[in-house]
Each structure stands twice: as structure tokens, then as C-alpha cells.
Amino acid sequence: MIGTGSISIADVDPHLLRTFLAVADTGSFSAAAQTLRYTQSAVSQQIATLEADLGTPLLTRRPVALTPAGERLRRHAALILVRLEAARADVTRALAPGRLDLGLTPLAWAAPVATALATIRADSTPLRTHVRVAGRDRIVEAVATGEYDLGLLDGFTAPNDPLRLPEPGAGGPRSIGVAESPAVVAVPAGHPLRGRRRVDLTDLADAYWIDAPEIAPFTRLPVDGLRASLRYDGCDVTVLTGLIAAGHGLAVLPEPLVAAHDGLVGVPVARLVHRVELLSLRADDGPAARLSAMLSAAT
Structure with a gap:
């Protein structure tokens, strides 16, 4: 009072x-x-x-x-x-069962998520599924208010450390880790760094970076002093990798994404991984709860 x-x-x-x-x-x-x-x-x-x-x-x-x-x-x-x-x-959702709203950041889609979602869709006919790509802050807010059933967030952190997310408060959404992969500096195929076995980000303070706030913001990397040569405000991963391949700057990305691009080479980053976490609020028996339980069991 x-x-x-x-x-x-x-x-x-x-x-x-x-x-x-x-x-x-x-x-x-x-x-x-x-x-x-x-x-x-x-x-x-x-x-x-x-x-x-x-x-x-x-x-x-x-x-x-x-x-x-x-x-x-x-x-x-x-x-x-x-x-x-x-x-x-x-x-509102109780009055219209059989729906699953999933929000994800552009780099959060991971193989365990795709497999679990395919299983749930096959077992839950009909199931209206809506996948939305959005920024981290937007997804945290939407899960907290119940607009999204689940959120998938990604970022770079030290191995086995959780992502730094806003404090949820009592009764708020909670996150669990669902995937980790090596973090690499993505460089063009002919870049001088392409043959390095490992690199420390502090050694790249003089390099030019691409600042992509909606995909791979270099301001969230655990190092100071990096500078951007180009800013990309979209969320299309293909555009970002194309900019890197054309020599407009570097970016830290998950290793599987870089390995799938013919024009890029990934140089492993010391003491850094790409992590994907699942954010959820409710604990019911619907498709959102099933997906959350399947991903929790897979970690």
C-alpha cells in the first residue's frame, strides 16, 4: 500500500x-x-x-x-x-486453441528448434503457427505480455554463460539455453586473416566492422574499441553476409552460418560462443509448453 x-x-x-x-x-x-x-x-x-x-x-x-x-x-x-x-x-488464447506464436531474433533459428517444431506440427493438426522475426527487446516484451507464446533469442557470450537479458521480475518469463556453437569472425575468402587458427577480438581494434544492430551488433561483443565502417539496419542475414563477402567490413557470426557461405571464411574467436535461448512465460499443456519441454530435454 x-x-x-x-x-x-x-x-x-x-x-x-x-x-x-x-x-x-x-x-x-x-x-x-x-x-x-x-x-x-x-x-x-x-x-x-x-x-x-x-x-x-x-x-x-x-x-x-x-x-x-x-x-x-x-x-x-x-x-x-x-x-x-x-x-x-x-x-484470448484459451478461446482459440491450436495456435503457436513464436518470435525469434534473426540468428536464433537452430536445428533443435526446427526438429522439435516439426514434431509438434505433425502431432497437432490443425495448428496455426506464426513465426515472427524481431529484435531482442521486442521479443522480450512480447513474451512478457503474452503476445508471443515463446521467444528465441541469440547472442554471443563466454562458454556456458547465459545471455544478458532484462530482469524478468516475479512471475515473468524465464529463459533456457537450447543451442551453442563456436563464434567466428566472418571475413572474405581472400582476407589476410583467413588462415588464422584463432583470433582475439582485442587484436582487431584497428579493423573495420559492420554494425548490424538487428542481427550481430558489435557493440554487444565483450570488447571495447571496435569501430564500424558501415551500419546495416535490416535483419536479412543474406544481405549482411553479402556485405562481408564484398569486403565492407567484418562481423562476428555463428560458425555454421559462415561455413554455409562460399564467399566467407570463419576465424574462431577465443573464449566466445554463439548461444540461443528459449524465453517462455506460461506452463500449460499446449503446443508452446510441449515445444519448451522438448527443447529443455535436448539441452
Whole structure:
């Protein structure tokens, strides 16, 4: 409970919480109004109503800033709204069984996933399956709210270390590792590095890299000082490998992907692997739970 009144956080209108978070995130009543497509006076009235309900100021006005009570509410409000969205999606899914929504980052597709999904589709007729490619943050959010049944996320990390993902909070989605493969620096077939048995990324600080935030962001690699010669904002892996093969820059990629490309050579990276993790929220008996159980058993 926040404040001295008899109103608890469970009694608060979710619309008021959304407005409060918009003001807290933007730091402005007018910016929140634009985001929510409300008038500024409507936003001010909703914040005043929320403060009256909870019996405490949540925001200072000039400048706009969170009070200590507002800081505490912000932590709770975000989780409450996520759980409400997840409950809504779960109820909707119960009314329409036989569907599986899977979100994945561009490099997250792995052989164990393909095999398990094929088994489930063969055993679950009819099963409407929707596979969506998206960025890591989008997938984490969509799984947390129940929009996606499952998420497949990939990244580079030390061997046997998990990916660094946002903290899920109580009752939030959890991840399990489903695949690991060697990480390699992808270089053109005629590149001077092609004959190296292994390379340390710190030795490549002077090399030119391709920054592909949606596929293989070099900013997430465990080394500082790398510089980009080209930025690719798409999520088509074929375009990225074509840019590397044409000599526009280097990228760290999973070894199986590079090995399948005739114009590329993979140089192993010391102390680094490509890891794929499965993100899930619910534990029911549907196709999402079956896929999660099959992948967990395979690790």
C-alpha cells in the first residue's frame, strides 16, 4: 500500500497507471499527452486522481520529477501492466486453441528448434503457427505480455554463460539455453586473416566492422574499441553476409552460418560462443509448453 488511505495499488485503475508511466518515462506532462493522444489537462487530471487515490504526491511539477513514492510506484506499475496484458492474451488464447506464436531474433533459428517444431506440427493438426522475426527487446516484451507464446533469442557470450537479458521480475518469463556453437569472425575468402587458427577480438581494434544492430551488433561483443565502417539496419542475414563477402567490413557470426557461405571464411574467436535461448512465460499443456519441454530435454 502507498500512502495513508485505504486504497491499495490493486484498486487503482490501470489507465491511470499507464498515464503515470508515460509522464515518468517522458519527464513531461505535455510529452505524455502527445504519446497517449490525450489533452495535457486530461493527463494532469489523471495524475491528480491517482495521487488522491493513493494519498501521496507522486510527481513534482516544476520540474517534473518522481517523488520517493513515485519511484516505488513506477517499479510496481510496469510489472502490473505487463501482467494484465499477459492475462488478457492468455484468456484470448484459451478461446482459440491450436495456435503457436513464436518470435525469434534473426540468428536464433537452430536445428533443435526446427526438429522439435516439426514434431509438434505433425502431432497437432490443425495448428496455426506464426513465426515472427524481431529484435531482442521486442521479443522480450512480447513474451512478457503474452503476445508471443515463446521467444528465441541469440547472442554471443563466454562458454556456458547465459545471455544478458532484462530482469524478468516475479512471475515473468524465464529463459533456457537450447543451442551453442563456436563464434567466428566472418571475413572474405581472400582476407589476410583467413588462415588464422584463432583470433582475439582485442587484436582487431584497428579493423573495420559492420554494425548490424538487428542481427550481430558489435557493440554487444565483450570488447571495447571496435569501430564500424558501415551500419546495416535490416535483419536479412543474406544481405549482411553479402556485405562481408564484398569486403565492407567484418562481423562476428555463428560458425555454421559462415561455413554455409562460399564467399566467407570463419576465424574462431577465443573464449566466445554463439548461444540461443528459449524465453517462455506460461506452463500449460499446449503446443508452446510441449515445444519448451522438448527443447529443455535436448539441452
